[in-house]
Amino acid sequence: MAKEGAKGEALRGSYGAGRTRSYEWRVAQLKGIVKMAEEREKDIVDALYADLAKPETESYLHEISLIKSSCKFALKGLKNWMKPEKVSSSITTFPSTALVVPEPLGVVLIMSAWNYPFILSLDPLIGAIAAGNAAVLKPSEIAPATSSLLAKLLPEYLDNSCIKVVEGAVPETTALLEQKWDKIFYTGNGKVGRIVMAAAAKHLTPVVLELGGKSPVIVDCNVDLKVAVKRIAVGKWGCNNGQACIAPDYIITTKSFAPKLVDALKFCLEKFYGKDPLESKDISRIVNSNHFNRLSNLLDDKLVADKIVHGGQRDEKHLKIAPTLLLDVPDDALIMKEEIFGPLLPIITVDKVEESFGIINSRTKPLAAYLFTKNKKLEEAFVRSVSAGGLLINDVALHLANPHLPFGGVQESGTGSYHGKFSFDAFSHKKAVLSRGFGGEASARYPPYTPQKQKI
Numbered sequence: 001m002a003k004e005g006a007k008g009e010a011l012r013g014s015y016g017a018g019r020t021r022s023y024e025w026r027v028a029q030l031k032g033i034v035k036m037a038e039e040r041e042k043d044i045v046d047a048l049y050a051d052l053a054k055p056e057t058e059s060y061l062h063e064i065s066l067i068k069s070s071c072k073f074a075l076k077g078l079k080n081w082m083k084p085e086k087v088s089s090s091i092t093t094f095p096s097t098a099l100v101v102p103e104p105l106g107v108v109l110i111m112s113a114w115n116y117p118f119i120l121s122l123d124p125l126i127g128a129i130a131a132g133n134a135a136v137l138k139p140s141e142i143a144p145a146t147s148s149l150l151a152k153l154l155p156e157y158l159d160n161s162c163i164k165v166v167e168g169a170v171p172e173t174t175a176l177l178e179q180k181w182d183k184i185f186y187t188g189n190g191k192v193g194r195i196v197m198a199a200a201a202k203h204l205t206p207v208v209l210e211l212g213g214k215s216p217v218i219v220d221c222n223v224d225l226k227v228a229v230k231r232i233a234v235g236k237w238g239c240n241n242g243q244a245c246i247a248p249d250y251i252i253t254t255k256s257f258a259p260k261l262v263d264a265l266k267f268c269l270e271k272f273y274g275k276d277p278l279e280s281k282d283i284s285r286i287v288n289s290n291h292f293n294r295l296s297n298l299l300d301d302k303l304v305a306d307k308i309v310h311g312g313q314r315d316e317k318h319l320k321i322a323p324t325l326l327l328d329v330p331d332d333a334l335i336m337k338e339e340i341f342g343p344l345l346p347i348i349t350v351d352k353v354e355e356s357f358g359i360i361n362s363r364t365k366p367l368a369a370y371l372f373t374k375n376k377k378l379e380e381a382f383v384r385s386v387s388a389g390g391l392l393i394n395d396v397a398l399h400l401a402n403p404h405l406p407f408g409g410v411q412e413s414g415t416g417s418y419h420g421k422f423s424f425d426a427f428s429h430k431k432a433v434l435s436r437g438f439g440g441e442a443s444a445r446y447p448p449y450t451p452q453k454q455k456i
């Protein structure tokens with residue numbers, strides 16, 4: 001444990017010496033990440049397969065390629081992001097110049113989760129580096145192959161005196177959290193998010209918490225159903241078999257439209273994953289037996305026994321669960337109480353689609369909310385009425401691929417955001433700098449405060 005403490009202190013020395021500040025250092029690290037992703041692509045794909053049986057195409061599209069574009073976006077914008085921003089002066093300070101100067105925060109801790117273990121480790125690191133910080137990365141022990149690959153590769157491609165990887169589970173993370181950091185960026189569940197925030201509070205350390213929640217999908221009857229179900233299916237089962245923070249957690253549709261939607265989803269699932277999805281190579285497995293048992297409990301709940309309308313097959317030995325649809329699950333079923341984070345998709349029904357907004361808003365705020373409709377009025381009402389980390393209309397999960405949009409939750413789904421320039425901002429302090437000359441003296445501001453001065 002002393003070792004973890006020592007890592008933070010060693011970085012503080014390099015940071016204090018100013019090593020991370022220059023534009024050139026930042027560029028070299030970002031290029032190092034691109035180089036690593038290109039040269040070690042096979043090792044990364046293999047590690048993700050070992051941890052999750054993640055299909056190669058998914059590993060490439062959702063982890064390796066996104067990391068490369070994230071680095072390239074930062075490389076393109078960095079010079080401008082680092083520039084002090086000139087802002088207007090006020091009459092009170094006239095004459096003066098006013099600047100907002102971004103400066104690095106210092107030595108930061110990044111804790112990532114197991115489900116996208118490569119990108120969730122490196123994407124925040126890109127922001128930390130771009131903003132000129134030193135960083136310790138703590139990958140998730142639940143994806144051990146990717147964690148040890150990151151521990152091996154980062155020192156090969158990045159400046160080891162300023163960027164370190166600490167591997168480990170709860171004891172090692174607890175030791176890290178006892179130290180003073182200048183920012184903690186945590187991705188994971190809200191229970192640990194609370195532990196992180198409490199530890200950070202002891203040192204008044206700011207945090208970004210990238211958490212989860214139950215992300216709903218509203219499906220209106222006025223849609224292109226063929227396209228809608230393909231997008232829902234790929235956003236759920238094609239994203240790590242539902243083990244994704246913004247995967248659809250449940251669907252809300254109207255009673256009259258539900259049978260059509262279920263049929264279309266079934267048809268699409270069979271096309272994507274065949275008649276025996278447990279044998280499909282295009283779908284990840286469940287990460288470990290704890291999560292397999294957790295998901296099995298949701299399915300074994302008596303309240304949903306007669307609600308499964310598709311799927312439900314399980315293979316405990318290989319930790320596989322088939323894409324599963326459940327229709328009309330009651331609100332007090334376990335599956336409606338917690339984030340599912342797996343291949344089960346309940347569908348609840350309402351008389352009128354507009355009722356969906358009230359259902360979503362009666363729960364804790366989700367990380368994402370989705371609406372499928374051709375009705376522009378419904379779309380506008382959705383944007384106006386539903387609160388979530390992010391909204392997406394007529395697709396699923398894709399909003400995270402736009403670097404011009406902030407990615408993060410609200411209330412229980414998280415605090416703070418990142419991606420693109422937002423990542424740079426998350427790891428920067430915006431320093432206010434006002435500069436005046438010696439002219440422009442106004443006698444009114446100086447004592448003695450005569451009655452005449454009060455009237456000015």
Ligand code: NAD
Binds near residue numbers: 138187409
């Ligand atoms: P996890 O188990 O990998 O934990 C995340 C991190 O917390 C790990 O680094 C782990 O070592 C650490 N940790 C675990 N227990 C701890 C403890 N008691 N004390 C200190 N540190 C501890 O991941 P998880 O929480 O199972 O991840 C799934 C959750 O993360 C879901 O809720 C999901 O929605 C959310 N998530 C959010 C995002 C996002 O970007 N918002 C992305 C992925 C996952």
